Amino acid sequence: MNSIIFQPIGVIHSPHKKLEQIPIQPVFARGIQGTIDIFPEFYEGLADLDQFSHIYLFFHFHESNQTKLRLKPYLQDKLRGIFATRAPHRPNKLGMSLVKLTKIEDGTLFIEDVDILDSTPLLDIKPFIKRFDIQENVRSGWQDAVTDAEAAERGYRDYAKKPKS
């Protein structure tokens, strides 16, 4: 099948300058703010987006230079199939984050709960829509076996670590 070629539509800015310090999902990045500079040729496409409280960002894991079909996810010390994880080292290095949108000004989006590396190329934005995106009776596999406390401990990684007293 043919290759598919995408072009960035903007750049994501965040306080996360190092891969190893990024909280692993937006839920562990509560309150962390970032911005997105959309390229001017796409400004028109942002109309009506500021009515949405939450948006999905799709981006390129631009610092992932390897592919692993099985790996140990950050939240658990067991090998898992890559498609059963959100890890970056996937066959196509497509990242997704669900973040809060607080404001749009002159083509800059202000976002919260940011778990994305600074300078990441943005590929697409989709609105989070209650009617479509909230599911019931969900079974989340190995993730369900990770307790909330354990997830929090591992999920924040080095970001929220305080010096031990």
Next chain:
Amino acid sequence: MNSIIFQPIGVIHSPHKKLEQIPIQPVFARGIQGTIDIFPEFYEGLADLDQFSHIYLFFHFHESNQTKLRLKPYLQDKLRGIFATRAPHRPNKLGMSLVKLTKIEDGTLFIEDVDILDSTPLLDIKPFIKRFDIQENVRSGWQDAVTDAEAAERGYRDYAKKPKS
């Protein structure tokens, strides 16, 4: 910025052979079944995925041959910015669907609630994870102004239309 090149990891099969007959989101495609043939070189990456009841599919809107920065979404007769919609004619033709996963057998995924065109190239799979993906206090902009009845009427499009008595 550089182009990003993705390669399909499989092909999605569905009963939807014509674009104009696809229900516009999985919620309007309840019970519609499909399959995904993953290419053998990626089988290993499917490990543990069958523990998840819901998965996100990321695919190429391969029949979209135009880009519109504003358009009228299927659910409403008003022009909206493309990023405030899920419509296919986006700058990067990346589709996302949240579907139910019922079974995996020999590299074939059996899925339900399928709103995807037959023969669509699949780019990635990510598990739906309760802890990360269910949000509260969501505001869904123009979508909130569409009533459930209206959404259902428009969302099913021609798929579920029965002859009028």
